[in-house]
Amino acid sequence: MKKTQVAIIGAGPAGLLLGQLLHKAGIDNIIVERQSGEYVLGRIRAGVLEQVTMDLLKQAGVDARAHAEGLPHHGIELLFKGARHRIDLHGLSGGKQVTVYGQTEVTRDLMEARKAEGRETIYEARDVSLHDFDSDRPRVRYVKDGATHEIECDFIAGCDGYHGVSRASVPQQALHTYEKVYPFGWLGVLADVPPVSHELIYANTTRGFALCSMRSTTRSRYYVQVPLEEKVENWSDEAFWNELRLRLDPEAREHLVTGPSLEKSIAPLRSFVAEPMRFGRLMLAGDAAHIVPPTGAKGLNLAAADVGYLARALEIFYGEKSSSALDRYSDLCLRRVWKAERFSWWFTSLMHRFPETGEFGQKIQEAELDYLVHSHAASTSLAENYVGLPVEDF
Incomplete structure (x- = not known):
């Protein structure tokens, strides 16, 4: 039997970041992952990091490449009625x-x-x-190379995502879940082409939402809204680029560089929260506890904030022999989670075409966008939420 202080379930960015933060704090941990390392690295995900996340990467000692190769963005552009309007994130959020x-x-x-x-x-x-996570000696059991193994630990951190074993292990009567499923998805293409703009473009059009994003100065990520029942095999590269063009303004269309897709997939959009996030000595973090639609770029950032809270709470537990921070873990996380859920729901509702609202709904969205880009107060609210709300301390 192995022994450790914290057993972490899931080797995605949340679990790995928690492991690194705990290691820096002198807290022993083992990570258990059902997939291979190559599979984990092969998952294509978002890449807009809040300052809170960058600060946690620095605390974990892994921020050097993100600072060297990451692209700082001081603004975003909102496209509606055929014209783009810039939101000055940096200026409106106090320099973030x-x-x-x-x-x-x-x-x-x-x-x-x-x-x-x-x-x-x-x-x-x-x-x-x-x-036994309702006791002071939790255990994690798994099979590896045909043999059954067990880890005895003080705490279990469930960082294994929406479909993982951690939340599923909690008695159903102990959980309260909230969910909203949207009637559309994002068809995304990754391609080795320069981005159409040096800042992200969020487009509201009568044909549906589009997003022009990037991974670097030579690799771009583009999305278009499609019906929930759409199949990725129905979309050739040519069909995707043609549809994207129809959702852009004339200048963006002129600067759009197309190329073969490296990856193409459809992501459904949903909002989901499970409360609470602590069950005895099992703590949930990241997608195991909550999902946000990708419109607000909050998924990874919320997961990072969760494990930042959890690492600090465990550091207080071992250093000060006090469970006070762990007792507040769920409440502190959920305060931040629900604010991010609200922002992501609002931004999704504002930018996407909803079949049931028709032309009236489109006009209402355009009126709200027009107000948003011309109101300092409304633009400030968008900027503050987009760059990330402050993290509370224990």
Whole structure:
């Protein structure tokens, strides 16, 4: 039997970041992941990092490449009625910014740091199960190479995503869940072409939403809204680029560079929250506890904030022999989560075409966007939420 202080379920960016923060605080941990490291690195995800996330990467000692290769963004552009309007994130938020740096790269940096420091990560762990987290001696059981293994620990951190075992291990009567499923998805294409603009473009059009994003100065990520039942195999590269053009303004269309897709997929949009986020000595973090639609770029940033809170709470527990911070973990996280859920719901509702609202709904959206870009107060609210709200302390 292995023994550790904290068993972390999931080797995505949330679990890896928590492991690194705990290691820096002198707290022993083991990460258990059901997939291979190559599979984890192969997942294509978003890449807009709030300052809070950048600060946590620095605290974890893995921010060097993000600072060297990440693209600082001081604004975003909102496109509606055929014209673009810039929101000055930096100026409206008191000097804050976001950094475009792919989640895959964040994961790679964390993986390499963990490997260099000799910390244990168990990949391809099958039949993972959590036991006795309502006691002071939780256990994690898994199968590896045909043999059953067990980890005895003080705490379990469930960082294994929406479909993971952690939330599923909680008795159903102990959970209260909230969910909204949107009637559309994002068809996304990743391509080695320069971005159409040096800042992200969010487009509201009568044909539906579009987003022009990027991973670097030579790799772009584009999205168009499609019906929920749409199939990715129905979309050739040519069909995607043609549809994207129809949702852009004339200047963007002129500057759009197309190329073969490196990856193409459809992501459904949903909002989901599970309360509370602590069950005895099991703490949920990231997508295991909440999902936001990607419109507000909050998914990874919320997960990072969760594990930042959790790492600090565990540091207080071991350093001060006090459970006071752990007792506040769920409430502090959920305050931030629900504010991000609200912003993501609002921004999604503002930018997408909803079939049931028709032309009236489109006119209302355009009126709100017109107010938003010409109101200092409304623009400030958007900027403050987009760059990330402050993190409360214990």
